Amino acid sequence: MNSRILRKTGNMDYSFPLHTCDYNVHKLYNIINRSHALIHCIAIAFLVYYRASFLFQNLEIRATPIVPWLLVFTSELLLSFMWLLGLGSRWRPVCRTVFPERLPEDSKLPGIDVFICTADPDKEPTVEVMNTVLSAMALDYPVEKLHVYLSDDAGAAITLHGMREAWKFARRWLPFCRRYGIKTRCPNAYFSGGEGEYNHHRSTQFIVDKEKIQEEYEKFKECIMRTSENGWHGERSSWNRLNHSPIIEVMGDTLQEDNVKLPLLVYVSREKMPFYPHHFKAGALNVLLRISGVLSNSPYILVLDCDMFCNYSTSARLAMCFHLDPNISSSLAFVQFPQMFRNVNLSNRIYDYKIRPVFKLQWHGMDGVNGPILSGTNFYIKRDSLFDSHIHHEDYYQPGSLRTVADDYSSLVEDTKVLASCKYEDDSKWGDKVGFMYNTVVEDYLTGLKLHCRGWKSVYLSPAKPCFLGTSPTNLNDLLIQNTRWSSGLVGIGISKFCPLIYGPSRMSFLQSVCYAEFAFFPLFYCLTLCCFATIPQLCLLGGISLYPEVSNSFFLIFSFIFISDVVKHLCECFFTGGSIQTMINERTIWMIMSVTCYLYGSLDAIMKILGLREDSFLPTNKVEDDDQVKLYQMGKFNFQTSTRLLAPLVTIIILNMASFFVGTIRMIVAGGFYELFGQVFLSFYILAMNYSIIEGMMIRKDKGRVPPSVTLLSAIFSVILLALGSIILMY
Numbered sequence: 139m140n141s142r143i144l145r146k147t148g149n150m151d152y153s154f155p156l157h158t159c160d161y162n163v164h165k166l167y168n169i170i171n172r173s174h175a176l177i178h179c180i181a182i183a184f185l186v187y188y189r190a191s192f193l194f195q196n197l198e199i200r201a202t203p204i205v206p207w208l209l210v211f212t213s214e215l216l217l218s219f220m221w222l223l224g225l226g227s228r229w230r231p232v233c234r235t236v237f238p239e240r241l242p243e244d245s246k247l248p249g250i251d252v253f254i255c256t257a258d259p260d261k262e263p264t265v266e267v268m269n270t271v272l273s274a275m276a277l278d279y280p281v282e283k284l285h286v287y288l289s290d291d292a293g294a295a296i297t298l299h300g301m302r303e304a305w306k307f308a309r310r311w312l313p314f315c316r317r318y319g320i321k322t323r324c325p326n327a328y329f330s331g332g333e334g335e336y337n338h339h340r341s342t343q344f345i346v347d348k349e350k351i352q353e354e355y356e357k358f359k360e361c362i363m364r365t366s367e368n369g370w371h372g373e374r375s376s377w378n379r380l381n382h383s384p385i386i387e388v389m390g391d392t393l394q395e396d397n398v399k400l401p402l403l404v405y406v407s408r409e410k411m412p413f414y415p416h417h418f419k420a421g422a423l424n425v426l427l428r429i430s431g432v433l434s435n436s437p438y439i440l441v442l443d444c445d446m447f448c449n450y451s452t453s454a455r456l457a458m459c460f461h462l463d464p465n466i467s468s469s470l471a472f473v474q475f476p477q478m479f480r481n482v483n484l485s486n487r488i489y490d491y492k493i494r495p496v497f498k499l500q501w502h503g504m505d506g507v508n509g510p511i512l513s514g515t516n517f518y519i520k521r522d523s524l525f526d527s528h529i530h531h532e533d534y535y536q537p538g539s540l541r542t543v544a545d546d547y548s549s550l551v552e553d554t555k556v557l558a559s560c561k562y563e564d565d566s567k568w569g570d571k572v573g574f575m576y577n578t579v580v581e582d583y584l585t586g587l588k589l590h591c592r593g594w595k596s597v598y599l600s601p602a603k604p605c606f607l608g609t610s611p612t613n614l615n616d617l618l619i620q621n622t623r624w625s626s627g628l629v630g631i632g633i634s635k636f637c638p639l640i641y642g643p644s645r646m647s648f649l650q651s652v653c654y655a656e657f658a659f660f661p662l663f664y665c666l667t668l669c670c671f672a673t674i675p676q677l678c679l680l681g682g683i684s685l686y687p688e689v690s691n692s693f694f695l696i697f698s699f700i701f702i703s704d705v706v707k708h709l710c711e712c713f714f715t716g717g718s719i720q721t722m723i724n725e726r727t728i729w730m731i732m733s734v735t736c737y738l739y740g741s742l743d744a745i746m747k748i749l750g751l752r753e754d755s756f757l758p759t760n761k762v763e764d765d766d767q768v769k770l771y772q773m774g775k776f777n778f779q780t781s782t783r784l785l786a787p788l789v790t791i792i793i794l795n796m797a798s799f800f801v802g803t804i805r806m807i808v809a810g811g812f813y814e815l816f817g818q819v820f821l822s823f824y825i826l827a828m829n830y831s832i833i834e835g836m837m838i839r840k841d842k843g844r845v846p847p848s849v850t851l852l853s854a855i856f857s858v859i860l861l862a863l864g865s866i867i868l869m870y
């Protein structure tokens with residue numbers, strides 16, 4: 139890949155590589171990481187020895203009941219297992235660089251279809267969705283090779299209306315961007331100052347044009363907002379979003395007098411019928427896959443969530459540096475870009491525990507072992523990879539490419555409607571062997587897993603300037619709902635026949651299976667272990683039972699070492715990826731919070747689905763921002779306005795830990811149990827310190843986002859019940 143040999147493919151001819159892959163940037167990191175892994179492993183082995191030898195002790199000298207001991211031991215084993223799995227995605231991180239200037243000339247670039255999904259105009263404001271559409275239309279790519287499709291699962295008249303307006307606005311916006319070489323081509327981002335470095339472009343003509351286009355943008359926005367406020371239904375007065383025939387419209391079919399060239403823009407709302415499974419986002423993407431197969435049939439596809447706009451317009455060319463490299467192209471399925479967010483508080487990300495490490499660290503690591511997991515949005519995928527070459531066309535009804543002359547779309551549209559009908563997929567391989575996968579709410583993860591298992595590879599590209607920016611939940615409620623969905627989906631795969639540790643190793647590399655397994659297991663395992671660590675040692679402490687070695691015992695050193703080594707490693711990773719001590723504390727806090735709430739409910743949900751007691755549901759996250767909420771978030775304060783169901787377990791645990799810390803300290807000092815109980819008192823202290831925000835929300839804060847006193851009261855009752863139940867466990 140790195141060799142600068144002369145390569146000749148077809149009529150492309152270039153003497154320099156389109157991209158390089160650096161295995162050595164992280165050399166020092168690798169050395170430290172692997173030596174640390176070894177030492178940590180040895181320490182864990184000692185811990186296991188200590189715990190296990192207890193089981194063989196003579197019954198008479200056993201001071202601790204066996205049940206809590208076994209529970210804590212099991213949790214320690216599970217947590218160590220998770221830590222081992224985590225090594226997979228940290229083993230061999232790589233970094234990639236691309237040279238788009240070496241791409242062949244525009245006329246030789248392949249076509250790209252952009253798929254954007256939206257599902258609910260109330261949670262996903264139409265103006266934002268249209269900004270995503272406009273940013274995709276304005277990608278820096280030959281216009282006749284770019285085709286933008288929007289799937290609207292709500293079939294909302296306002297979205298179609300917005301598309302028509304966006305099309306009109308694009309006729310002004312695209313020429314403006316092209317004329318002045320604008321790079322930030324999402325109008326909202328551009329006008330809110332996202333184009334700082336290009337403002338040196340200060341010719342008077344530019345200033346006049348900019349003011350004019352800004353005025354037009356305001357008008358465009360107003361026009362959409364006014365119609366959505368009026369609850370406009372256009373031509374569809376009695377509309378049912380769960381029961382309607384397919385609607386497909388190709389925008390601006392006829393050539394306009396101003397001769398501005400625009401990419402093809404297509405609105406699709408697939409058919410909906412009650413009692414027909416529609417498979418959420420994967421279903422929507424598969425419909426687009428078929429319709430685009432008829433209208434444009436581009437070999438590459440960019441998938442975007444409606445709230446993920448193209449921030450930097452060159453991403454398509456960057457991705458082509460991989461897809462057009464003859465050395466890797468034949469096995470390359472997709473190029474993944476990171477998910478970054480325009481609305482996160484970079485200095486104090488209180489709601490972020492997984493996303494940051496995933497895109498800053500783990501995807502680089504997986505890139506070193508055949509490629510990152512498909513991440514739902516921001517990826518350029520090869521159309522062919524979604525069609526299993528072993529399956530005959532008749533088995534999944536892939537429409538042939540029918541594309542004819544550009545102004546003959548209207549006749550094609552009627553034909554494509556059948557591709558968007560509910561019955562089209564009956565008895566076919568769609569969602570199972572073909573297209574995006576069904577029967578899960580993490581369609582991205584499962585689709586990626588199956589691609590990798592079929593021998594495809596992926597690459598990860600994370601340029602300094604973010605190519606895509608989205609909207610991230612900035613309040614606890616949305617975060618917990620979103621993560622409950624992910625947990626349910628991931629655990630569902632972990633306990634199905636696609637369990638990466640069983641399904642993976644014979645089909646892909648072992649290390650890669652380990653990386654996938656970490657994601658399939660973490661919600662269930664973290665919820666089991668953290669629920670245990672947050673209650674069992676505390677109950678024992680209240681009963682004066684010791685679970686950890688005495689301070690003077692040499693095994694105490696082992697426990698301390700494992701704890702400190704884990705904290706230090708986490709801290710190093712935070713520094714290494716541009717974070718701080720605050721980042722580490724935040725990540726630990728939200729990790730604990732999620733483990734006892736959404737991981738718990740998500741895992742339960744997955745188990746109930748396996749038992750057939752529940753069906754999949756995909757609640758889209760809310761993308762509407764509330765000023766009060768944003769203010770709290772910017773101040774770094776949690777917003778505890780969420781359901782009691784999610785809040786109560788959390789507060790119960792905090793109350794239990796407060797009680798055990800209080801009683802434990804007294805026992806330690808007054809009753810002289812300092813050496814035996816120190817470990818447990820410290821554990822309670824650590825949990826309380828990491829979750830100080832919750833204590834603050836219960837006792838100090840008076841604002842709207844505090845923990846409601848009613849929840850605190852209810853949780854206090856739960857704690858008493860827990861105590862009563864706990865004393866039974868302690869007897870054995």
Ligand SMILES: O=c1ccn([C@@H]2O[C@H](COP(=O)(O)OP(=O)(O)O[C@H]3O[C@H](CO)[C@@H](O)[C@H](O)[C@H]3O)[C@@H](O)[C@H]2O)c(=O)[nH]1
Nearest residue numbers: 255256257291418419422443444514515579580620758759
């Ligand atoms: O029935 C549905 C439900 C959702 N969507 C769209 O799917 C996208 C993702 O939904 P969102 O509510 O934003 O969920 P997130 O949790 O933010 O999404 C993450 O997780 C999803 C899987 O759970 C992935 O599909 C996404 O790419 C990933 O960003 C949005 O564009 C929705 O409009 C549909 O098209 N149809």
Ligand SMILES: [Mn+2]
Nearest residue numbers: 443445609759
């Ligand atoms: Mn989203």
